[in-house]
Amino acid sequence: MTLASTDSASRITVGGRLTALRVPPTVALSFAVIALVIAWSLVPGLFTSHSPAIGIPAHKLLGPSAANWFGTDHLGRDLYTRVVYGTASSVRSALIAVFIGVFAGGLIGLLAGFLGGWVDIVFARLVDVLLAIPKFLLAVIIVTAIGFDTTNAAIATGVSAVAVFARVMRSEVIKTRQATFVEASFLQGGSRWHILWRHVLPNASRSVLPLAVLQFGDSILVIASLAFLGYGDPPPASDWGLLISIGKDYLKWPWLVYAPAFVTIATVLSVNRISRWLRKTD
Amino acid sequence: MAPQDRLTATLRDAETTGPTPWRTAPLLRVDSLSVSYGPHEVVTRVGFELGRGKSLALIGESGSGKSTIARALLRLLPSGGRATGRVEFDDQEVLALPERRFRPLRGRAIGFVPQDPGNALNPVRTIGAQALEAAALGGEPDTVIRKALVLETFAQVGLDNPQRVYDSYPHELSGGMQQRVLIGLAVLPRPSLLVADEPTSALDVTIQKRILDLLSRLQHELDISLLLITHDLAIAAERADSLVVLKDGVIQEAGRTSAVFSSPASAYAKKLHADVPALNPDRYASLRDPGFRLLDTAAGNAPKIEVSAVTKTFTVGGRILTAVDDVSFSVPAGTTHALVGESGSGKTTTIRLLLGLEQPDTGNIAVAGEQLAGRSQQSLRSVWRHLQFVYQNPFTSLDPTWKVEQLVREPLDRFKIGTRSERAERVREALANVGLGEHLLSRKPQALSGGQRQRVAIARSLVLKPDVIVLDEPTSALDVSVQAEIVEVLLSLQANLGLTYVFVSHDLALVRQLAHTVSVMQRGRIVEHGTVADIFDNPRQPYTVSLLQSIPSGVAGFSRVPHPHLRRIINQEKIA
Numbered sequence: 001m002t003l004a005s006t007d008s009a010s011r012i013t014v015g016g017r018l019t020a021l022r023v024p025p026t027v028a029l030s031f032a033v034i035a036l037v038i039a040w041s042l043v044p045g046l047f048t049s050h051s052p053a054i055g056i057p058a059h060k061l062l063g064p065s066a067a068n069w070f071g072t073d074h075l076g077r078d079l080y081t082r083v084v085y086g087t088a089s090s091v092r093s094a095l096i097a098v099f100i101g102v103f104a105g106g107l108i109g110l111l112a113g114f115l116g117g118w119v120d121i122v123f124a125r126l127v128d129v130l131l132a133i134p135k136f137l138l139a140v141i142i143v144t145a146i147g148f149d150t151t152n153a154a155i156a157t158g159v160s161a162v163a164v165f166a167r168v169m170r171s172e173v174i175k176t177r178q179a180t181f182v183e184a185s186f187l188q189g190g191s192r193w194h195i196l197w198r199h200v201l202p203n204a205s206r207s208v209l210p211l212a213v214l215q216f217g218d219s220i221l222v223i224a225s226l227a228f229l230g231y232g233d234p235p236p237a238s239d240w241g242l243l244i245s246i247g248k249d250y251l252k253w254p255w256l257v258y259a260p261a262f263v264t265i266a267t268v269l270s271v272n273r274i275s276r277w278l279r280k281t282d
Numbered sequence: 283m284a285p286q287d288r289l290t291a292t293l294r295d296a297e298t299t300g301p302t303p304w305r306t307a308p309l310l311r312v313d314s315l316s317v318s319y320g321p322h323e324v325v326t327r328v329g330f331e332l333g334r335g336k337s338l339a340l341i342g343e344s345g346s347g348k349s350t351i352a353r354a355l356l357r358l359l360p361s362g363g364r365a366t367g368r369v370e371f372d373d374q375e376v377l378a379l380p381e382r383r384f385r386p387l388r389g390r391a392i393g394f395v396p397q398d399p400g401n402a403l404n405p406v407r408t409i410g411a412q413a414l415e416a417a418a419l420g421g422e423p424d425t426v427i428r429k430a431l432v433l434e435t436f437a438q439v440g441l442d443n444p445q446r447v448y449d450s451y452p453h454e455l456s457g458g459m460q461q462r463v464l465i466g467l468a469v470l471p472r473p474s475l476l477v478a479d480e481p482t483s484a485l486d487v488t489i490q491k492r493i494l495d496l497l498s499r500l501q502h503e504l505d506i507s508l509l510l511i512t513h514d515l516a517i518a519a520e521r522a523d524s525l526v527v528l529k530d531g532v533i534q535e536a537g538r539t540s541a542v543f544s545s546p547a548s549a550y551a552k553k554l555h556a557d558v559p560a561l562n563p564d565r566y567a568s569l570r571d572p573g574f575r576l577l578d579t580a581a582g583n584a585p586k587i588e589v590s591a592v593t594k595t596f597t598v599g600g601r602i603l604t605a606v607d608d609v610s611f612s613v614p615a616g617t618t619h620a621l622v623g624e625s626g627s628g629k630t631t632t633i634r635l636l637l638g639l640e641q642p643d644t645g646n647i648a649v650a651g652e653q654l655a656g657r658s659q660q661s662l663r664s665v666w667r668h669l670q671f672v673y674q675n676p677f678t679s680l681d682p683t684w685k686v687e688q689l690v691r692e693p694l695d696r697f698k699i700g701t702r703s704e705r706a707e708r709v710r711e712a713l714a715n716v717g718l719g720e721h722l723l724s725r726k727p728q729a730l731s732g733g734q735r736q737r738v739a740i741a742r743s744l745v746l747k748p749d750v751i752v753l754d755e756p757t758s759a760l761d762v763s764v765q766a767e768i769v770e771v772l773l774s775l776q777a778n779l780g781l782t783y784v785f786v787s788h789d790l791a792l793v794r795q796l797a798h799t800v801s802v803m804q805r806g807r808i809v810e811h812g813t814v815a816d817i818f819d820n821p822r823q824p825y826t827v828s829l830l831q832s833i834p835s836g837v838a839g840f841s842r843v844p845h846p847h848l849r850r851i852i853n854q855e856k857i858a
Binding site: 179185189 | 637683693
């Protein structure tokens with residue numbers, strides 16, 4: 001609930017900023033890339049007339065051309081179409097991962113920072129344990145435990161990001177809790193919960209937002225890596241990581257790797273650029 | 283004007299001018315200087331002259347461009363800033379000079395004293411290491427001689443133990459000592475011009491006076507020209523030979539201090555003059571008088587606030603620190619009680635005890651007859667319903683993510699007062715009371731000026747219609763002219779609504795304008811208390827006298843010669 005509301009609020013301010021501030025060209029380009037990726041994931045049918053699953057065997061392993069922008073794969077399927085149709089799954093799983101990270105990590109950080117005392121100690125040790133395990137290894141362990149599936153890979157990625165969000169949130173909450181306006185609200189009759197939800201959370205989440213955007217890019221990479229290793233949905237799914245993974249078996253036809261890799265890199269770089277810009281304007 | 287009057291006037295002028303050689307070229311000549319950031323012009327065609335060994339003050343509120351002018355002179359404008367016009371220093375046009383040829387001037391021929399001494403020294407290096415660096419600018423290659431020079435300068439700027447200061451890190455020195463070090467470093471290479479940007483605004487009043495005395499003394503001893511930047515007309519008039527009054531980057535008035543100060547011609551200079559509390563102690567007499575009548579008749583009634591024999595200690599690093607020591611005072615309803623003293627005197631702890639944010643070790647505090655001691659948070663809430671607080675700094679006391687309307691409505695929401703429309707009505711009423719329009723309702727604090735923010739904070743404490751408002755230096759972060767507006771708002775609210783104020787301040791001039799009774803605090807104790815007239819006209823404690831003396835009077839030399847009565851007290855102190 002709270003996450004949804006901060007989300008929509010941030011979207012409004014982003015929109016306002018776009019018109020109010022002069023957006024640097026690279027940021028505008030990044031927004032264009034992200035808009036295209038979102039459009040691909042929502043209505044893939046508008047962007048291509050080919051089918052992602054059924055290929056024409058006679059047209060297998062063709063190089064990039066006007067008819068097949070990214071070329072075709074070993075079954076004669078249009079690679080561009082497969083990238084477009086794979087977007088939805090990649091973006092959705094990245095969103096799930098970010099949501100889990102922000103929500104669980106944010107909650108842990110908020111409670112630890114605000115309540116302090118033994119709550120803080122318990123949560124801090126938990127976060128230390130999470131941080132001690134390499135992120136990717138943790139994701140692999142979790143996805144092995146709960147089953148090979150793209151959604152599970154997303155959940156695993158989200159869990160591995162919890163610690164970072166908890167740390168950042170906790171330090172922001174501690175900073176905000178000591179602010180004069182928090183004491184002012186207390187003197188005006190505000191209860192602890194009121195102060196926590198209405199004063200501390202909005203102020204602390206201002207610096208968590210750019211981190212969430214950054215984490216979105218990171219999650220796409222981690223999920224692609226998991227898919228590459230075969231921890232995601234099996235073929236004929238066309239997650240970006242899976243496409244790269246299949247492509248690596250056909251080294252003589254390098255576009256099979258380059259095309260989905262390029263799309264992944266462009267998306268991640270765009271998201272990072274936007275995150276950096278968000279942090280600067282705040 | 284009779285002939286003999288004219289003669290004395292000329293004589294007086296000659297006296298204030300001092301024995302300078304006639305008709306020498308001025309040291310600094312600024313001619314139609316304009317500074318702009320992009321398309322935005324912040325300083326427009328400013329011109330003035332500063333003679334050798336003379337002093338000139340640039341006066342104006344924040345945003346008037348006074349600091350920008352100083353930066354332009356030192357060629358330290360932030361990137362994007364562009365200065366046009368002519369700046370001649372020592373017969374040399376400096377704006378067009380390449381940086382390579384200007385650098386030898388900055389720090390050597392033109393010294394700079396910054397506003398906040400806390401930020402100007404490197405915290406991880408000793409004062410000595412930084413001073414040697416500054417001394418190297420003078421071109422002295424021998425470190426031993428350089429160190430001797432540094433120690434000599436430290437003694438000259440009034441640091442008692444130069445060697446100890448030399449070995450200290452910045453955090454081991456007080457703000458006043460840090461500022462002395464910085465002034466010392468600035469005058470070390472014997473500059474011919476010293477630019478001081480609000481050199482005392484971050485310091486206590488008594489220290490403020492000593493630092494200004496030091497600057498004046500060095501100016502005469504070392505024959506340095508002083509360019510003083512300040513927002514306080516009284517300080518400027520006391521310390522400078524000529525004044526330049528700025529507003530929005532445009533000169534409003536300029537001339538000899540005696541002329542500008544005693545008979546300001548421009549409307550803005552007149553307003554500035556009227557806004558300085560030290561010069562107009564009885565400005566709000568008509569608004570304040572009802573309180574004095576209440577004070578006279580209050581003898582029999584129970585006071586609104588009663589603090590009796592309150593003591594509070596803190597344990598800091600194993601040492602026991604008595605922050606508030608046996609403090610008692612009472613405030614009759616409808617009057618203003620001022621707590622004055624330097625920082626560290628226990629003022630802030632006293633009001634935190636009064637608000638129930640801290641618990642006293644011993645003693646009692648009663649607000650409107652209700653004891654505060656030992657209350658739960660729930661029952662403290664019912665006290666806060668009638669007792670509100672205005673913080674010192676409006677830049678931190680308002681949540682930056684909230685809108686004005688939410689901020690002012692918050693107390694009503696929390697105490698569940700009235701229906702939705704009644705709350706909206708009371709918010710508008712409170713904002714109107716402090717003179718803010720409804721168009722500000724949907725703004726966030728970021729989009730408000732400092733004065734507007736503090737008005738919002740006052741409106742927020744008014745919206746509950748409390749009986750008592752505690753104000754912790756509510757105007758110290760604001761300009762003189764904004765301060766005057768806030769004070770007027772506060773006093774008219776008191777006159778109309780019968781509010782009781784507890785006012786904490788280190789600015790005695792301001793206290794004289796608005797308080798009815800005063801307690802002077804020193805090291806946690808109340809050393810003297812009484813009505814405003816008692817304290818200001820007939821102080822008994824040397825500490826009070828020294829506080830009173832540090833009020834800038836606006837008359838050069840005046841504050842250094844104490845009133846005969848004060849001198850008697852000081853002599854008694856010396857004998858004792």
